[in-house]
Amino acid sequence: MGTINNKQLPIIERFNDNNIKIFALGGLDEIGKNMYVVECDQELIIIDAGIMFPGDNYGIDYIIPDYTYLMDNVDKIIGLFITHGHEDHIGGIPYLLRKVSIPKIYASGIAVGLIKNKLSEFSNLSPNIIEYHNDSVFKFQNFEISFFKTNHSIPDSSGIAIKTNQGYILHTGDFKFDFTPLSGHTEYAKLTKYATEGVLCLLSDSTNAQVKKFTTSEKKIGDSIKAIFKQIKGRIIISTFASNVHRVQQIVEASVEQNRKVIVFGRSMAKVVNFSLKYNYITAPPGTFITAKEFPHLPPEKITILSTGSQGEPLAALSRIADGSHKQIKIIPGDTIVFSSSPIPGNQEYINRTINKLFKAGANVIVNSPLTDTHTSGHASETELKIMLSLTKPKHFMPIHGEYAMLKRHAQLAIATGVDPQNIHILDNGEVLTFAPNKVFTHYAVKAGAIYVDSNNEDVDNSIIRERKLMSDDGMLGIVFSTLNYKLMRLPNVVSRGFIYVRDSEALVTDIENKAKELYENYYSETKKFNPNQFYNLLLPTLADFIYEKTERKPMIVPIIMNV
Template identity: 40%
Template sequence: RSVHIPVIYAPRLAAALIRHKLEDNRIKDPIKIVEYDTNSIIRVADEFTVSFFRVTHSIPDSYGICIDTKQGRIIETGDFKIDLTPVGPNFELDKLARLGSEGVDLLMADSTNAEIEGYTPSETNVRAGVEEIFEKAPGRIIVSTFSSNINRIQQVVEIAATHKRKICILGRSMKNVISIAREYGYIKIPDTSLIEETMLKNYKLSDVCIICTGSQGEPMAALSKIVSGDNRNTAIYPGDTVIFSSNPIPGNGVLVDRLVNNLVKMGADVKQNSLAFSLHSSGHPSRQELRLMQRLVRPKYFMPVHGEYRMLKLHGDVAMQLGMKKENVFICDNGDNIVLKNHKIESGIHISAEDVYIDGNDLDGVSGAVMSDRDVLKNDGMISVLLTIEPKTNTLIVPPLVYARGFASSETSHVVRHSQIRAEEAVRELMKERVSFSEIKATIKSVVSKYVERKTGRKPMIIPVIMNKD
C-alpha cells in the first residue's frame, strides 16, 4: 500500500486472483490490471518489448517472459517444468526454441529442483495414485493440498465425481481460489456435486470427499482446525482416509509430522507421497529439464534464479557442464546486481536487500540490525554504563555507574559491582592521554562485555552513556 504501482500485467487467472486480493484487503486505489496471453506483445516506451511463451506448472496460465532491449535479449522462465503430458495446455517448446535460435544474451531459469537428477514426473502421474486410494477407502476421504495447485484440484474433483462422492471445500484460500477458477472455467465441478460444510452431517462418511488447505501443517489451516476440534461442523472420525497431496516445504517438516501423528492417533489412515502412492508431483524442473532448457535457449550468459544458494550453484554447474564458460555464469545473492550492455554482461554494484520486518502499523518496517538488537535484549539483557567527564582537563568527574536489566538478581549485585570497578580502571588508564568520546565508549564496551561473558556466559547489549560537564 506504500508503493505506487501504475499498472500490473498478468495472465487471465492471475489477474482475477489479484483483483480478489485487492478487494479482500479493501485497497480502493485505482490499479490498472492488463491481462496478457501467449500472443501478447507489450512495449514500454522505446526501451523494452516483452513477449511471452506458455510453460507447464502446477497452476494454469503460467508463462515465461522474453524481454528485448537495445542492449540485448533476456529470457526469464518463471516457475516451470517440462511436462509432456500436462493436465492443461502444452509447454510451447517450439516458440522457446525459436527465440533461442534468434539469439539470447541472458537466461534466468528456475532452480528449485536443481538437486534432483532426472525428470520431474508429469502431473497426470498423480491421478493413478489418488484413484487407487479412492477405490479402496471405506470411509470419508480428506484431500489436503495447496490452494494454488488448480490442476491437482481438478483431478481430485474428477475422481471424486466418478466415485459419486459429494465434494466439500474447506479453508478460506481454497474456497476463494476454487470459486474464481470455476468462474473462469479452469476447474469444472457440477453444482450437484458440491455441498456446504454445514451439510456434512446429512451424508454418509463414505459418500463424502473434503478438499482442504493444511498440507504443510499450518496451525490455522482447515485440516489443523478439524484435528484440533475448532471446526464446529466436522471432526476426524476413525476410518477417515487423509491424503497429503504435497511434499513438505523445507522447514515445515516438524509441523507436518506433528499433524500426521495427531491424525493417526484419532484413527485416520494417512496417505503421503511415497513409492507406494504417487500423490504429488513438483511444479519445478529437475536436472534433465534444466539441461534441455539450456539446449533450447542456448544463452550467452546464465543467471540461475528461484532457489536456495546451493541450488543456484548446482544449476550453474549444470550450465558449465554443457559448455557455458565459468565467467559467463552469475550466481547471485540478494542485492547482487548484473548489467547487460551491448550484449555483454558484467557484475554491477551491490544494493541493500536485507529482510525488512513490519513493526506495528509502520509499513516502512525495521531492519535486520534492529531485530538483532531486540534478540540480544530478549536473551541476554542490557547493561548501561553512565559516567561524567570534564573534557577540558580530560578527567573523570563521576565514576561509572552500571545499571543492568535482564539479569537474575543473584548474579546482578556481584557482576554489576565488579563491572563498575573494571570500567572505571579502564577509563582512568585511557584518560591519561587525550581521547575521544568514541574511544571511551569502545573501551567500556570491550572491558565490560568480556568480563560479563566470562562470569555469566551471556553477551548483553552494552550501552555507554558519557555526560559532559558543560
C-alpha cells in the same frame, strides 16, 4: 554512489548510461520475494513482486524486498510484468504500490484475478492492470516484450522474453516441462526461435536444480489419486496447497468418479475454489460441491473433504480436525487423510504433530512417497533444466529463484550443456549484471535487502525483529478489558501481533475473549475490588495454558485495563 554491499561493490542509486543491466531485488539465495529488474537507458522493467514467508515468525508475517532503488528511479519504470499468480511472485504488489507508482501491471489469466482479489483487501490501490496473452507483444524504446507459456503448479504461468539490441533476455518464471499437462503445452517452438535469433542471457528457475531427472507430471498424480480413492471405503479428507488449481480439479474428478460429494474446509481453499469455479478453472457436475450443513446426512463413502493445512499449520482446518477442535467435523475410525502435498522446509515438525494426532484419533493417513505419488513439484528438475538450456542456447546464464546451493548446482548444469563458465553469473540480490557493448561485468550493486511486514501491513524495523527474537518466538497477544468502575462493559477484545491472523481465526479469538471474560468476572465477583497485580497473576497462567492447549504456542500476553 552510496556505501558498499556484501561483496564490497559500490552501491549505485541511479544509472545514467545505456548499458543493459539485470539485477534481482529479491529471489537470489532464497526462495521467496522474487523481484527482478531489467534496465536500459531511461527504461526499467520489473519482473514479479513477491513476498517471502518468514521461517521463524517473530511477530512478522511477510518479508518484502527493499524498494528504495525503485523509489529513486520511479520515472524510469515502464511496468511490472507478472509471470504467475503465486505469492512469492505477486504477494508484494500492495506494498510495492504504496511506495512506488507503477504505470501498468501486466499479468495473465488467473494471476489477474488473484491480484485484483488481493488488492481488494487494501484501500486506495487500483492500478492499471493489463491482461496479456501468449501472443501479446509490448514495444518500448529499448525493449520488446513477449511471452512463452510454461507449465507450473498454477494455471497461466509464463516466461518473459525481452528483446534488446544485444539479443533476448529470457526469464523462465517458475516452470517444469510437463508432457501430459492439464492445461496446454509449454511453447517449445518459441524457445528454439529465441535461440535462432540469439539469447543474450537466460534467467532460469533453480528450485529443483538439486533434484535428479524429471519432475513427475501432474497427470500422473491425478491417476494415483484416482487409484487411491477407488480403494478407500470411508470418508476421505484430502489436503493440498490451495493455489494448486489443477490438483484440486483432479481431486474433484476422482471424487466424482467414486460418487463422492466434495465439501471444502478452510478459508483460503474456499476462496480459491469459488474463484476457480466462477472462472472455469475448476469444472464439476452440478451438485458436486456441498455445504457443511448437508454433509452429515451423507454416508462416509460418499464424502470427500477438501481441506487446507497440508503444512500442519496450527490453525488451518486439518490441524483443527486432527485435534478435535473443528466445529463441523470429528475424526471417526475409517477416515482416511491424504496429504497431496510435500513439506515446505521447516514445516515437517508441524506436519508430524498433525499426523500423530490423526492416527491417535483412529484415522488412516497417506502421505506422498514414491509408492503413493500423491504430490509432485511445479519446478523443473535437473534434466528439464538442461532441456531449457539446450533449447534456448543462451550466451550468458543467471540462475534465479533458489538458495545458493541450488543456484550453484544450476550453474554446473549450464556449464554441462555448453555455456561458457566465464558467462555464468551467480549473483546476490542487488548485484548488477551489466551488458556494455563490448564487455560484461558485475562491478556495481543497488540497494537490496529485506523489509519485514506485520499483520497490520506495517513495515517493522529490523531492530524490533531482533528484539522480538529475544523476547518471544510466538508473537504477542493483547487483551483489552473495557470496564466502568471495574465492571466489565463488554467482551474483552483480542489484538494480535504475529501470533495469529485475527481475521483467519475468529473462532479462536472468540474462545480467548470468552475465557478472559470468565476469568475477569470470576475474579471481580469474588474480590469486589480491582488489584491489577492480583488479577494478572490469576489471568496470565490460566490464559497461557488455555491458548497453548489450542495452538501449542506461547505468545506473550499483555492485558490492558481501560477503566472509565
